[in-house]
Amino acid sequence: xxxPITPLHExxxxxxxxLEASSTESSFGDILNEFEQSHAQEVQAAKSQDxxxxxxxxxxxxxxxVSEGRVFFDVGQKTEGVLDATLLRDEKGLIELKAGDTVxxxxxxxxxEGYIKLSLIQVERPKDWSGLQKAFDEKLTISGxxxxxVKGGLSVxxxxxxxxxxxxxxxxxxxxxxxLVGQEIACRVIKLDTEKEDIVVDRRAVLEEExxxxxxxxxxxxxxxxxxxxTVRSLLDYGAFVDIGGIDGMLHVADIxxxxxxxxxxVLTVGQTLNVLLLKVDVAKKRVSLGLKQLQPDPWSTxxxxxxxxxxxxxxxxxxxxxGAFVELExxxxxxxxxxxxxxxxxxxxxxxxxxxxxxxxxxxxxxTIEDKRxSLGLKQxxxxxxxxxxxxxxxxxVVEGAITQLKQFGAFVQVTPEVEGMIHVGDxxxxxRINHPKDELQVGQxxxxxxxxxxxxxxxxxxxxxxLLPTSMDEYLEANKEGDVVTGRISDVKGNRVxxxxxxxxxxxxxxxxQESKKxxxxxxxxDIGAISNLLAARWKGMxxxxxxxxxxxxxxxxxxxxxxxxxxxxxxxxxKKRLEIELAN
Numbered sequence: 139x140x141x142p143i144t145p146l147h148e149x150x151x152x153x154x155x156x157l158e159a160s161s162t163e164s165s166f167g168d169i170l171n172e173f174e175q176s177h178a179q180e181v182q183a184a185k186s187q188d189x190x191x192x193x194x195x196x197x198x199x200x201x202x203x204v205s206e207g208r209v210f211f212d213v214g215q216k217t218e219g220v221l222d223a224t225l226l227r228d229e230k231g232l233i234e235l236k237a238g239d240t241v242x243x244x245x246x247x248x249x250x251e252g253y254i255k256l257s258l259i260q261v262e263r264p265k266d267w268s269g270l271q272k273a274f275d276e277k278l279t280i281s282g283x284x285x286x287x288v289k290g291g292l293s294v295x296x297x298x299x300x301x302x303x304x305x306x307x308x309x310x311x312x313x314x315x316x317x318l319v320g321q322e323i324a325c326r327v328i329k330l331d332t333e334k335e336d337i338v339v340d341r342r343a344v345l346e347e348e349x350x351x352x353x354x355x356x357x358x359x360x361x362x363x364x365x366x367x368x369t370v371r372s373l374l375d376y377g378a379f380v381d382i383g384g385i386d387g388m389l390h391v392a393d394i395x396x397x398x399x400x401x402x403x404x405v406l407t408v409g410q411t412l413n414v415l416l417l418k419v420d421v422a423k424k425r426v427s428l429g430l431k432q433l434q435p436d437p438w439s440t441x442x443x444x445x446x447x448x449x450x451x452x453x454x455x456x457x458x459x460x461x462g463a464f465v466e467l468e469x470x471x472x473x474x475x476x477x478x479x480x481x482x483x484x485x486x487x488x489x490x491x492x493x494x495x496x497x498x499x500x501x502x503x504x505x506x507t508i509e510d511k512r513x514s515l516g517l518k519q520x521x522x523x524x525x526x527x528x529x530x531x532x533x534x535x536x537v538v539e540g541a542i543t544q545l546k547q548f549g550a551f552v553q554v555t556p557e558v559e560g561m562i563h564v565g566d567x568x569x570x571x572r573i574n575h576p577k578d579e580l581q582v583g584q585x586x587x588x589x590x591x592x593x594x595x596x597x598x599x600x601x602x603x604x605x606x607l608l609p610t611s612m613d614e615y616l617e618a619n620k621e622g623d624v625v626t627g628r629i630s631d632v633k634g635n636r637v638x639x640x641x642x643x644x645x646x647x648x649x650x651x652x653x654q655e656s657k658k659x660x661x662x663x664x665x666x667d668i669g670a671i672s673n674l675l676a677a678r679w680k681g682m683x684x685x686x687x688x689x690x691x692x693x694x695x696x697x698x699x700x701x702x703x704x705x706x707x708x709x710x711x712x713x714x715x716k717k718r719l720e721i722e723l724a725n
Contacts, residue, residue, distance in 0.1 A: 219254040300337035387426035396470025473513035482557040524557035566603035570644040611644030
């Protein structure tokens with residue numbers, strides 16, 4: 139059986155279909171490529187035409203993004219504009235712009251990446267020497283292109299070749315100077331020698347003027363009470379400088395926090411971003427005062443509701459003074475423990491003897507005055523009141539014993555209990571003599587006994603007396619004598635009917651002359667003495683016989699009391715309880 143042979147001139151139907159499909163795909167791809175290329179050329183042509191039409195146009199562009207090397211702007215085109223960041227740095231190397239700021243720029247074509255090239259230069263370049271002479275004489279700002287780095291500075295094309303010293307370039311260092319090559323800059327002619335064709339230009343002065351104008355505009359836009367974002371630039375002991383968009387504001391250490399801040403570095407760091415309040419804007423002096431704590435609630439606004447009198451609270455000792463210790467109850471809210479509220483005793487001479495900064499303490503709220511921002515605290519109130527025990531243990535009349543702790547002009551203090559001292563007045567130390575100072579009789583550390591004269595819990599006063607426990611001269615005199623005894627005394631004073639008598643050292647008595655005479659008449663005998671009458675008559679007769687003169691009384695009158703006389707007195711009454719006696723003349 140033979141195999142059929144296919145003629146050479148006949149085609150396989152399947153191959154024909156593949157060829158047709160391949161041909162169709164090839165032609166479609168070519169058409170698509172041609173279309174894309176044509177479209178791209180049209181777009182590029184349109185962009186080029188659009189760019190050429192915008193070249194040299196000055197517009198207000200809005201900052202979109204700030205990077206280390208470039209700043210991108212919204213220029214109202216499909217493509218963003220770009221500006222070299224070095225043109226926008228201040229003398230400290232910082233960019234003064236942020237997103238949202240508006241800057242006047244000039245559009246100058248596109249760069250290799252397709253971004254619209256922008257320039258801050260809005261002045262013309264001189265075309266000849268006469269233009270340069272005018273710019274020099276009138277101190278006009280001109281434009282130029284940096285052509286290269288040369289020894290000591292830069293070469294600049296300002297229509298003629300000019301030299302710009304490195305110190306007047308506005309660049310911080312040589313590498314940054316290199317970035318200016320090829321850029322268009324604004325400068326000012328500061329030296330012009332037409333004969334030597336020596337031209338020197340200054341870019342730094344122009345930059346400083348532009349920054350000053352921009353800063354002036356930013357100052358006028360600031361409003362007291364506004365909240366702005368800033369970056370901490372530097373830290374000092376008294377505050378921090380915060381950059382608020384090209385302007386440095388002062389954040390004083392007292393306005394950082396309601397709590398106590400010793401130095402800004404404790405709570406802030408350089409480069410930190412924060413929101414601050416414009417407390418004061420002084421356009422004339424170019425000063426801005428900032429506040430950080432003012433954006434937080436003042437803790438004193440809720441103090442009255444949070445702290446009530448009698449409540450026990452805890453806090454940290456912030457600092458001590460001569461008169462007390464300040465305790466931080468919460469940041470920005472300090473209370474004062476006065477020295478008198480630290481201990482029930484009087485042993486505390488200074489607060490630092492009891493409390494140290496940083497120590498955690500429990501205290502009792504004694505008072506809250508919101509108007510004066512003052513909270514009074516007590517430390518001793520947390521330890522119990524020792525006066526409750528004193529009142530019960532030492533009633534008036536009881537005897538206490540303790541050591542002298544201190545001597546004052548007015549008296550001596552005695553340690554009655556570890557927490558309570560009693561006071562002996564200078565007049566209650568000894569009997570019958572006056573002392574000028576307690577040290578005349580007592581010394582610190584001496585142990586004495588005293589009688590309780592007063593115990594007042596409300597006034598926290600315990601008054602004592604030493605002389606009340608010692609026998610007096612009167613006690614001894616009353617013990618040695620009895621009613622009816624005749625004693626000797628010296629009349630110290632006579633005032634009318636009252637006669638004061640000193641019977642001994644510290645023993646005094648008095649009597650009335652009128653009462654003395656009344657008693658004399660009452661005690662006179664009612665029956666006549668016959669013998670006395672006879673003698674009286676005989677004496678009178680004898681006297682008459684010798685001349686008729688008056689006859690003296692048989693019983694002479696008693697001599698009247700006089701100051702300084704020493705007389706005899708009879709004790710008529712003794713009152714031991716009142717330590718008093720009554721007397722009368724005995725002769």
